[in-house]
Amino acid sequence: MAMMKWVLFIPELYYVLVAAVFFTLSLHRKSEPRRLYMWAVILSGVGVLVAVLSARLEGMIFFDAYRVDLYSQVFKLLLALGTFWVVLTCSELEGIDSRQHAEFYLFTFVCTLGMMMLVSSVELLTIYISVELSSYCLYLLVAMRRKADEYAETGIKYFMIGATASGFMVFGISYLFGITHTTYVADLIKVLPGMMTEPAAVVGLVLALSGFFFKQALFPFHIWAPDVYQGAANQVTAYIATASKMAAAAIVIRFVGFSGGESAVFIKLLIILSILSMTFGNLVAIIQKDIKRLLAYSSIAHAGYMMIGILSMTQRGFASAIYYALAYLIMNFSCFMVILKIADDGHNLKIKELAGLHKRSPLLAMTLMLGLFGLAGIPPTVGFTGKFLVFAAALEKGYLALVIIGMINATISLYYYLIVIKAAYLLEPVNPYPPVRVDKWTRSLAIFLVIAMVYVGIFPDQFVALTEAAARSLLI
């Protein structure tokens, strides 16, 4: 029986093991970057397999503080997938000193481990510990960039803001504990909806949530995002923008679900945050020149779109947010993959450096175009279907004005995505850039992403069914 319970913990145990492997490797004074890369690819690839195999597990462990169900397993799969993809693009890890490559992989895997624990945690302190585990790894990863002096501000800023957000979160959790006398989510869900008329409950929930909004980069907890996206090594940025966003979405969905939709004040607050996040992110993104900064602001806007689904507080709403998270992972990673390959010496890419991409590498240009159209919500990509589901959930609850504002924002966002597409397809480079090296891994990954973006968008049935099943297990 005791053995049976450990089976539920296998994905996490696997990543502990992988982290241990890289810890050992990091003790070597001289480790060959190429060999490290191969190991990381193989191990993270197996990680995806482990996540797939354990997708159907269900049960509770660790004195009911840890819950394994379809909801958590779906997100673990997304996390494993995101990590695998990011590791796959690390063949030229020029943004980080070659002596630190082993540490880079070590912290990446530990961070994935922390986020996997986060999506399964159903007890407030466990949640807090998981958040901190993943956050500390990210602080270190961000600060690891080569030429650390230039980007020192980034690491410090991220750490300071992160620590503040954690402070808020613990404070909020203490409120929740104070009024409900429990730290178990299962009990909170029963008690809290009845208490949502109490200001203390709303304040506690909002403060606790602000810690997660920070990770999700929702307005006004977004200020770190542009600087960190710009200042971190490209691969680290890709990791923060994809895998880490999945964990943030998972925990925000779970936490918002606590209120049970009982409090009008709470929902109004979320609506306002969602609108501000979309509008602010999109408007500021228009003037960006650095593509990583542009994607940072776009991620702020996307946190807002996802919030539309979450604040509907229905099963369909949560399911649409999960689908949106999946869509966002694929689209955003597609864009980052292209950036990583073009800036293979690890510098920060300007939009105008994309000029002539359609000649330098037609495949990458197409991947980028589809990814950006997806982010803008243009069919037949997965991004459109995600927005459609989110808006459907909101309109079912009658939030017509909110949906129209969302659509207006989608149109604004199209403008700056088109500018990037224009650079890739229209502009001719002033001085010829070197051709882009596309190895066979990258090529197959790009083809896979293109097909996935279209397939998941056009044939959403089974994915919608899966996310709805996941959302159901969330509400039980």
Added chain:
Amino acid sequence: MTSMEMAHFPILTAILMSTVVGLIVIMFIPDGRNKLIKQVSLGFSGIGLIMCLWLYHAYNVQKGGLQFVERTLWVKSLGIYWFLGVDGINLPMLLLTAVVLFTGVLTMWELENRVKEFFAFMFLLVAGVYGVFMSMDLFWIFVWYDVSLFPMYPLIAIWGGTRKEYGGMKLTLYLLAGSVLILPGIIYLWAQGGAHTFDLFELARGGFTPQVQNIAFLMLYLGFGVLAGVWPFHTWSPVGHVAAPTAVSMIHAGVLMKLGAYGILRLGMTLCPEGLVYWSDLMALLATVGIVYGAFVGLAQTDLKYVIGYSSVSHMGIVGLGLSTMTVNGINGAVFQMFAHGVMTALFFSAVGYIYDKTHTKMIPELGGLSKTMPIASAFFIIAAFAGIGVPCMASFWAELLVFISAVQTYPVRGILAVLGLVVSALFMLRVVMNTFYGEKNEQWAHIPDVPMSLAAPRIILVGVIIFFGLFPRMILDVIQSAVIPFVSSL
């Protein structure tokens, strides 16, 4: 929908797939094989045209209603169906699309710059157009609608002419701004209808309260109205037409603008008949302003493409006016006008395209006397101009006649104003014809050869279509009527 009907060959999917497969095949042809790419494009557009012609022939007018239905559940939890069908309204539109695509490919036969991408984007665009016209499910209508819009940006910005980047960006943003209202409108109706189906007819059967209809109709009308060139949302249209390359102008003015009017008819008027009654006054007003305004602004233009662009605004106003009358004649005329205007504008742009390719100008004062140096090329433009004025024996004559008869009956003042607007548009068309093709011969263009046979073919097809339906209007009106009569009686 009996099992008998379901069992037939999925001809509609096949038409749609002729573009999607064409797109994929084109993408796998190696770069530089320009000739092959053009031949493949022509082949696939020809297959589509043949299937559309067969469909037109096989459609049972006596029986009417929705035929060649394909319906399968697509997304269970939302009630999205893969639901295709044709009736008297979308059948002419499918034919129009096929004709314009086929002639458009022929018109671009001399393209040399980035050929592969051009035809790939063009096929993607047309896949969207076909999809909108044949889908009967709100989700898919919207998906195909957007698919037909976004390729416009690269098509204009890469291969376009005057101020192409500005024109492309303006057009794309305007049209997608239209979807800002369409998408919420669609989902709003879905939610109000019980959130279980996107099937157009199932929703229409369920019915909505007048208040819901008023809101939803306005959203759909304004949203689709942007694409239909409804005044005052038309400003993207002349700029976009001017910037676009020839075949794209043809498809865009010929087919894409019809998507907007079709959307108003198919979605707005079918789902919200009471909303239509409530807003019909506004519709008629905006349409009349469009007709008159387009004609007067057209009078002042010196650029051939701008002239056509504003005449399109004016002609699309006639479609809007016909729809707003809510009578059999009015809607018949509106649908006929959509078809006739589509073919006519395609001919217009095709004719101007040749002149521009050879002279590198489309400014009227710089041309002049062209009928002496290239009589055939001039003939095409002049025929199109006559069609635009509504000369008898041209398809648009019947369409405009039907619309104006019912418009004067329903809205006397606005109807008469619209007829006067048409007179002005006749004036400006004739003025353009006079200044461009007659009068002093400009020696600068004397050496230019006339249209060779190979390039004349697409224009001849278009002229043939205009005159054929001008002489035999019942060939199309019977089809349209079979759908419009039951539709109007259900209002």
